[in-house]
Amino acid sequence: MAAEAPATIAYAQRTQTWEVVLTSGKVVEVPEALTVAPKDAVNEGTIAPFLISGDGRHLFYYRKKDGLFVERTVHGKERVVAKRITAYAIGEEWPFVSYDGSYVIMGTSGPGLGVFADLRKRKAMGPPERTDAWSLSGFSPDSKRVLLGGEQMIVFDRALRPRLRLKTRLDPSALAGDYTTSAVLVGKGSKYRKVRLLNLRTGRAGAVVKVRLPRGQYIDDIDFDRSDRLIVRSKSAKGVAVYQVSRKTGAVKLLKEIERPDVAGWVLPGDDCYEPWADRK
Numbered sequence: 001m002a003a004e005a006p007a008t009i010a011y012a013q014r015t016q017t018w019e020v021v022l023t024s025g026k027v028v029e030v031p032e033a034l035t036v037a038p039k040d041a042v043n044e045g046t047i048a049p050f051l052i053s054g055d056g057r058h059l060f061y062y063r064k065k066d067g068l069f070v071e072r073t074v075h076g077k078e079r080v081v082a083k084r085i086t087a088y089a090i091g092e093e094w095p096f097v098s099y100d101g102s103y104v105i106m107g108t109s110g111p112g113l114g115v116f117a118d119l120r121k122r123k124a125m126g127p128p129e130r131t132d133a134w135s136l137s138g139f140s141p142d143s144k145r146v147l148l149g150g151e152q153m154i155v156f157d158r159a160l161r162p163r164l165r166l167k168t169r170l171d172p173s174a175l176a177g178d179y180t181t182s183a184v185l186v187g188k189g190s191k192y193r194k195v196r197l198l199n200l201r202t203g204r205a206g207a208v209v210k211v212r213l214p215r216g217q218y219i220d221d222i223d224f225d226r227s228d229r230l231i232v233r234s235k236s237a238k239g240v241a242v243y244q245v246s247r248k249t250g251a252v253k254l255l256k257e258i259e260r261p262d263v264a265g266w267v268l269p270g271d272d273c274y275e276p277w278a279d280r281k
Contacts, residue, residue, distance in 0.1 A: 006057055006073060006074075007022050007024075007028075007057075007073070007074040007075060008022060008023045008055075008056040008057065009021070009022060009023070009052050009056045009057070009059065009074065009269060010022060010023045010056070010258075010269075011052070011258065011261070011266055011267060011268050011269070012030075012050055012052055012059070012266065012267040013261050013263040013265070013266045013267075014035060014047075014050070014263060014264050014265040014266065014267075015263055015264065016035075017029055017030065017031045017033070017035065018030040018031075018033040018035060018050050018061065020052070020059060020074060021261070022074070023056070028074055030050075030059065030061065032061075032063050032064055032065070032078075033048070033050055033061035033062065033063060033064070034048040034061065034062040034063065034064050034067070034087055034090075035047070035048055036048055037087060037090035037091060038067065038087055040088065041067075041087055041088050041089070041090050041091070042088060042089060042090075042091060042092050043090060043091030043092065046090050046091035047265065048061070048062050048087065048090050049061070049062070049090070049094055049095055049273045050267055051095060051097050051267065051271065051272075051273070052097075052267060052268070052269040052270070052271070053097050053098070053099060053100060053101030053269060053270070054097075054098075054099035054100075054269050054270035055099055055100055055101065055269065056269040057073055057100075057101060058071055058072070058073060058097075058100075058101030059071070059072060059073075059074070060081070060095060060097055060101075060104070062086075062087040062090065063078065067086045067087030067088065068080050068081075068083065068085070068086060068087075069081045069082070069085040069086070069087075069095065069104075071101060071104075071119060079119065081095075081104050081117050081119065081124075082104075082115050082117045082124035083124075084114075084115050084124065085104075085106060085115055085117075092108065092109045093106050093107065093108050093109070093114060094106070094107045094272070094273040095107075095273065096136055096139075096272060098139040098143035098146075099139060099141055099142075099143050099226070099270065100142075100143045101119070102118070102119050102120050102143055103116075103117065103118055103119065103120075103139065103143055103146070103158060104116075104117040104119065105117075105136055105146070107136065108132070110132060110133075111133075111135070112127065112131075112132035112133050112134055112135075113127050113132055113134045113135075113136060113148070114126070114127065114132060116128075116160060118158050118159075120158075121158075125160055128148070128154075128156055128160040128162070129162070131150065133150055134148040134149065134150050135148065135149040135150070136148060136149075137149050137153070137171075137172045137173060137174070137175065137182070138172070138173060138174040138175045138182075138223065139175065140175045140176070140177055140179055140224075141176070141177045141223075141224050141225055141226045141228070142177060142226065143158075144157065144158060144179075145157060145158075145163065145175060145179045146158075146175075147172060147174075147175040147182060147200075149171065149172070151167070152165050152166060152167045152168075153165070153166045153167075153168055153172060153182075153200060154166075155175065155179055155180075155200060163179065164179065164180065164200050164201060166200045166201070166203055167203075168198065168203060170184045170198055170205060171184060171185075172184050172198055172200075173185050173222050174222050174223045174224055175224070176224040176228055177224060177226065177228045178228070179200075180199060180200050180201050181197055181198075181199060181200070181224075182197070182198045182199075182200055183195055183196075183197060183198075183222050183223075183224070183230060184196050184197070184198050184205070185219060185222060186208050190218065190276075191218055192218055192219040193210060193211055193213060193218055193219060194208050194209065194210050194211065194250075195208075195209055195211055195219070195222065195230075195245070195250075196208045196209060197247060206247075209246075209247070209248070209249065209250040210250045211232060211243075211245050211250045211252060212249075212250050212251055212252050213232075213234055213243070213252060214236075214241075217234040217235070217236060217241065218234060218235075219232045219234060220232075220233055220234050220235050220240075220275065220276045220277070221233040221234075221270075221275065223270070229244050229245075230244070230245045230246075230247055231243065231244060231245070231255075232245055232252075233268075235276045235277045236257060238257055238258075238259045238260065239257065239258045239259045239260035239277060240257070240258045240260070240268060240277050241254060241256075241257045241258075242254070242255045242256050242257070242258070243255060260277065262280075263280070264279070264280055265278055265279050265280065266278065
């Protein structure tokens with residue numbers, strides 16, 4: 001008998017508990033996941049993060065029984081990401097997850113970054129180069145590299161060894177699969193409609209390109225997919241629209257539009273802890 005194909009998650013929704021909705025339409029409850037920070041947390045009652053890896057295979061949450069941050073597949077067993085990550089700090093720390101769910105980085109209210117957890121090697125590390133004053137710009141699509149910003153933009157491998165450095169005034173938001181090309185949003189925060197590419201090896205920046213989104217829509221999220229296509233997600237009237245963008249002309253191709261469920265909050269694969277479409281207004 002052939003092995004059952006891994007369950008793929010379309011999105012998660014927050015009702016009385018967290019639930020995941022599979023691409024098949026089946027709904028799986030996750031009652032063991034916290035929906036809000038517990039009474040003994042720094043920010044009691046704050047919505048507890050629930051994340052899905054970009055490939056739709058892995059879910060991450062703080063579990064009720066001990067407040068630890070865990071990872072699992074839909075039908076798999078829980079694995080603790082790092083014992084240092086607990087529900088006590090919900091609202092002061094927030095997780096970022098790589099596309100394949102194998103790497104987790106914790107942002108902090110420091111500002112900066114805290115725990116770096118490699119789930120393949122079951123290893124949790126502190127910030128690289130003896131400083132936590134980093135910002136996360138993105139993972140490469142294959143999850144083998146991470147781009148961090150500080151005094152320099154640096155591409156690190158999974159063991160946090162620096163592979164590429166660039167001093168620049170630009171602020172990249174995504175890293176391509178060549179580990180060298182990055183995407184930089186241009187314009188006012190929350191109203192982005194332009195982008196340019198930056199070569200992290202040479203420091204050369206390309207021309208500013210206007211992304212031809214429908215009127216009233218903006219770039220809410222930008223990344224490169226595993227085929228190195230430039231992809232943007234944009235809050236739409238129905239929910240979220242996903243577009244492929246031409247690097248040269250800014251022309252867009254609608255890949256899919258996900259309709260928002262009628263629930264208090266929802267999470268798509270690849271979301272950070274908060275996205276413009278997360279909560280019902």
